[in-house]
Amino acid sequence: MASTPVTRHSINPKVLECEYAVRGEIVILAQKLQEDLKNNPKSHPFDEILYCNIGNPQSLGQKPITFFREVLALCDHPALLDKSETRSLFSADSIKRASQILSQIPGKATGAYSHSQGIKGLCDTIAAGIEARDGFPADPNDIFLTDGASPAVHMMMQLLIRSEKDGILCPIPQYPLYSASIALHGGTLVPYYLDEATGWGLEISELKKQLETAKSKGICVRALVVINPGNPTGQVLAESNQQQIVDFCKKEGLVLLADEVYQENVYVPDKKFYSFKKVARSMGYGEKDITLVSFQSVSKGYYGECGKRGGYMEITGFSPEVREQIYKLASVNLCSNISGQILASLVMSPPKSGDQCYESYSAEKNAILTSLAKRAQQLEHALNSLEGVSCNRAEGAMYLFPRIELPKKAVEAAEAAKTAPDTFYARRLLNATGIVVVPGSGFGQAAGTLHFRCTILPQEDRIPAIISRLTQFHEAFMKEFRD
Structure with missing residues (x-):
């Protein structure tokens, strides 16, 4: 009998190294439980699976x-x-x-098919929308329309990573798209740790420290990833902090990769979103002064059109020779889907005051954002009321990233089960309540700390039931394993 031509040991090892926790082990288990419920509605102590693992608004009723x-x-x-x-x-x-x-x-x-960068008229519309948002000129030729932000991130990693000696500075915790894409393209993730004690602050001293550590290991750091508003951490950067980041990238010659897909999701009155391009131009830096890539998506914001796979990147500060290579990479994929392209143009050019449908459009938009802010506050308050749980303020994005202190017996039980303690907790939560969260280890976390990520996306009328289920589970869990 002929041997199987492809085995786990014979595939690309970079694929084995790549992990994507938001659709990982816990979600696979949730899908099995969902199938169980379909075949036998009484098979588990809950009647539905609540997917709080991923920013997928319409799947939860939006x-x-x-x-x-x-x-x-x-x-x-x-x-x-x-x-x-x-x-x-x-x-x-x-x-x-x-x-x-x-x-x-x-x-x-x-x-x-369209032009590889996207339909020209739609690129024109998006550039005009960026200009209206930032107050600085935007060139349609800088716009590359993509199937959501993820392919744009992959494109940049393909461009920048030459070998494992090339590093990308990424926040920890981070959205696992970055760790996965860096692994797939053969580079090295250079972590910089956000400061949980200051509301997930980004300290320039930490960036400098990690850059020097990487250099001492022979790693050539090519770029800095900043996610603003933060995922999974939900913080919104202050403009002064963004200015420090821009100066850091300019001084160190780094490409600034600005993940700005949650720019519409800001829930607190004392914070405001500023694009990194606006910040850089306001500081007097032109295209030749800093190399910047900004990512936007129709999956997030108040629109939540995840399945339409629309998005774009705006690239500035690249030489004509490099831009030719970026265009070549885009051409390999022919073009992004046209519905997504159209949606990206609509997101950046929605109805304006005076348009016939402006009032109804504004009412829909404001209702979604107001409800998200309310849900974030309710869940944040509930989490902070639990024994051993602390949760920073949800300033933006779609997630909470609470820290959990588990009893020693629970940690020992996790070790006995040969699993990480946060995964052990998330699995027990799922089996008891049907609530799906992602263990913090899937995003990275400081040594000695445990977290999980939970979306704020279940509809408002479902939040009390989720809080009730979570509270009852947590109290029982802590009682079971209390030292």
């Missing part, structure tokens, strides 16, 4: 923005534009915008 979906529907089925009844079903603004977008698409067909 409704899409009407204007965005109307425009998409009309673009995908342009024959509707010629129907008399369309004007009674769709807003005049949606009809107008869909007609404009279709006029920019070759053949007026969303099923056709």
Whole structure:
């Protein structure tokens, strides 16, 4: 009998090294339990699985923005534009915008390939939206439309990483897309630790320390990743801190990779989102002074259109020769999907004051963001009321990252089960309540600390039940393992 041509030992070892915890072990178990419930509704002590592991708003009941979906529907089925009844079903603004977008698409067909960077008219719209947001010029030629932000991150890692001697400074805790993509492309993750005691602060002294440590090991650090607002930590950087980061990257010759996909998700009155491009230009730095890549996605914000896979990166400060290579990488994938491209343009150019549908659009947007802020506060308060749990303020993004102090017996039980203590806790939580969270070890955490990440996305009317389930579980868990 012939041997199997592909085994775990014969595949690319970089794939084995790569991990992605938000869809990892705990989620695989949750999917099994969900199948159990489907086949036998009484098989577990809960009636549904609550996926609090990933920022996937519509899977937990969030409704899409009407204007965005109307425009998409009309673009995908342009024959509707010629129907008399369309004007009674769709807003005049949606009809107008869909007609404009279709006029920019070759053949007026969303099923056709586009230019590798994206449809030119949509890049123009996005650049205008960036300019309106920041107050500084934006060049449509700097825009690369992608299937969400993730492929753009991979593209940058492909570009920057030459060998394991190339390092990328990443925050710890970090979104595991970064550790996974660095591993897949053969580089080295250079960690810098956020300060939990100061609300997940980013200290320049920590960046300098980790940069010098990497250099002493022969690692050439190429770039700095900053996630703002933070994932999984939920902090929003102060403008003064961002200025320090820009100066650091300029001085050290690092590419600044700015993950800004949660820019619409800010929940506290004393914080505001500023793009790193706006900060750099406000400091007087032009394109030739700092190399910057900004990532945006239609999956987050108030729009939550994860399944549409839309996003873009804006690249500034690269030489023409390097830009040619970035374009080549984009061309290998032909183009991003057209629905995602359209949505990215709508997100950066939504209805404006005076438009017929502005009031209804604003009402939908504000209702979502107001509810997210309320849910974040409720969950934060509930977590801080639990024994051995402390949770920093949720300033932005879609997550809480509480720290848990587990009894010694629980840690010993985890060791006996040959699993990490935070994974042990998350698995027990899932089996008892159906609530899915991600162990902090999947994001990285300071030695000697344990955390888990929980989304704030379950609908408002479900939050009390989640808090109740979590509280009852935690009290029973602590009682069981209390020293």
